[in-house]
Amino acid sequence: MSQKQLKRHDRSDIFIHWFNAVCWLLLLITGLALFSNPEIDPVGSGYPAFVRSLVGGGGNLLLIHVTLGFIWAGGLLLxxxxxxxxxxFFLKEVFVVSPxxxxxxxxxxxxxxxxxxKPLGDNAKLPDQGYYNMGQKAFAQASVVGCIVIVVTGIIMFLSDRTLGAEATALVSWSVTLHYLAVGLVFAGLLVHIYMAAISPEERPGFLSMFTGHVPEGYAKHHHKIWYDKVKSDSGSES
Ligand code: HEM
Known part of the structure; x- marks a missing residue:
């Protein structure tokens, strides 16, 4: 018998998540190709040369990367x-932690x-979790802070040869460093996020919910007990 489903995500939440994921992918593809120093190039100098040849040079590549960045930030703002x-709701669920x-x-x-x-013995039961578990919260916290840093430093770099003068050199240099660090931080979390969300069989219902918006009751009860109890008591008090 198929299980009762609980609503987990709105259509707009699903849309913004996949919009964000597609923007990240395109920004990474174009951003990694912007490296022009073979000494620090993370993917080998053949890659930037290849992508530049596809788009007609470094100037066009930068324009594409910056345009994607503005589309991404504009989409999130919208x-x-x-x-x-x-x-x-998302920010509250992500940043409120119960130590x-x-x-x-x-x-x-x-x-x-x-x-x-085994090493945990009788203590292996995981404490109940709310709408997000602590692993999801940690990644989401890093993404929110990381994305703000990426957008702000990106805008400073964009303005660096337009309106900012020589007195802003230190600000621009720090922006470059922080931009790379923030991308690296979110990207490291992203590898775990994609594994946990899309590959780990245990989380398959959570993955499907990012398309359907719903999860089976049993999954919600097992993985997000506090949220499950709240949904149940809210629906009980409404009926
Ligand atoms: C192939 C790429 C991706 C897959 C398969 C994926 C999958 C998922 C899934 C299934 C959820 C829902 C978890 C739940 O509510 O139970 C989720 C949530 C989320 N995703 Fe992704 N995602 C991807 C890319 C990204 C990217 C690029 C970002 C941002 C940099 C991101 C940020 C988030 C955040 C902040 C959440 C909410 C917290 C969490 O569940 O970790 N995702 N993702």
Whole structure:
């Protein structure tokens, strides 16, 4: 018998998530090709030369990267303006941490994922989690902060040879460094995020919810018990 489904994501949330993912992919493809110093080029100098030859040179590549950046930041801003309630719900769920519950959760989860539950003995049960578990929260916190840094430093770099003068050299240099660091931080988290969300079989219902908007009740109860209990008590008090 098929299980009852619970609503997890709105259409606008699903749209902005995949819009964000596509923008990230295109920004990474074009950003990595912008390296022009073979000494620090992370993917080998053949890659930038190849992408530059595809788009007609470094000038066009920079223009494409910057345009994508503005489309990305503009899309996120538009989402916040259209669905402020959804954005605030997301930020609250992500940044409110309960140390007593969430720290043991993340430590135990890491132990279980690396060496299995045996070393934890009778203590292997994970503490209940809310709408997001602590792993999802940590990644989302890094993405929110990282994305703000990426957009702000990107705008400073964009303005560097337009309106900013020589007195802004230190600001621009720091922006370049912070831009790379923030991309690196979010990208490292992204590898784990994609593994947990799309490859790990345990999280398959969560992955499908990013298309359908719904998760089976059993999955919600097992992975997000506090959220599940709240949805149940809210629907109970409405009926
Ligand atoms: C192939 C790429 C991606 C896949 C398969 C993927 C998958 C998912 C899934 C299934 C969820 C829903 C989890 C749930 O609600 O139970 C989710 C949430 C989320 N995704 Fe992605 N995502 C991808 C790319 C990205 C990118 C590029 C970012 C941002 C840099 C991102 C940021 C987030 C955030 C902040 C959340 C909410 C917190 C979390 O669940 O970790 N995702 N993603």
């Amino acid at each position: 989402y916040i303006m259209i669905n402020l309630k959804g954005a605030l 007593a519950r969430d720290i043991p959760w993340i430590i135990k989860k890491m132990v279980i994922m690396t060496v299995g539950p």
